[in-house]
Amino acid sequence: MENEFEKLSENVNDIKSLIKTFxxxxxxxxxxxxxxxxxxxxxxxxAVNQIDLSDIKESLERIESKQGSDIHHLNRRLDTHLVKIAKVEEEILMLKSK
Structure with missing residues (x-):
């Protein structure tokens, strides 16, 4: 009988351990x-930012065809800055999640 209680006690402890692991x-x-x-x-x-950026870029390209290389230079700089902003936003979110 005592042996059965020990086994029962061990089984209860095993179940507790499994629940804790679970x-x-x-x-x-x-x-x-x-x-x-x-x-x-x-x-x-x-995705939303890409849509917005695409609209901005298309508008700049239309203007660029009329105004020349100054707008083209601004367009490239805008692309570069927007990519940097997206990377910084992602890094901030990753740091917040840590």
Whole structure:
């Protein structure tokens, strides 16, 4: 009888251990999902920004055909700065998530 109680006690401890491991796994999964949600948000903003940037770029290209190389130079600089802004935004979001 005493042996059965010991086995039962061991089984209860094993179950507790499994539940604890399961909870840790769930916590890990939740953290990964939260990061994925942030990535989705970043991707959405990038997509929206790309649309906005495309509109701006098309407008500048139309003006450029009329006004020449000064606008072309501004267009290239705008592209460069917008890429830098996007990289900084992404780095800020990554730092906030840490």
């Amino acid at each position: 909870n840790n796994t769930l916590d890990h999964i939740e953290k990964r999902l939260a990061r994925l949600e942030k990535v989705d948000s970043i991707e959405h903003r990038v």
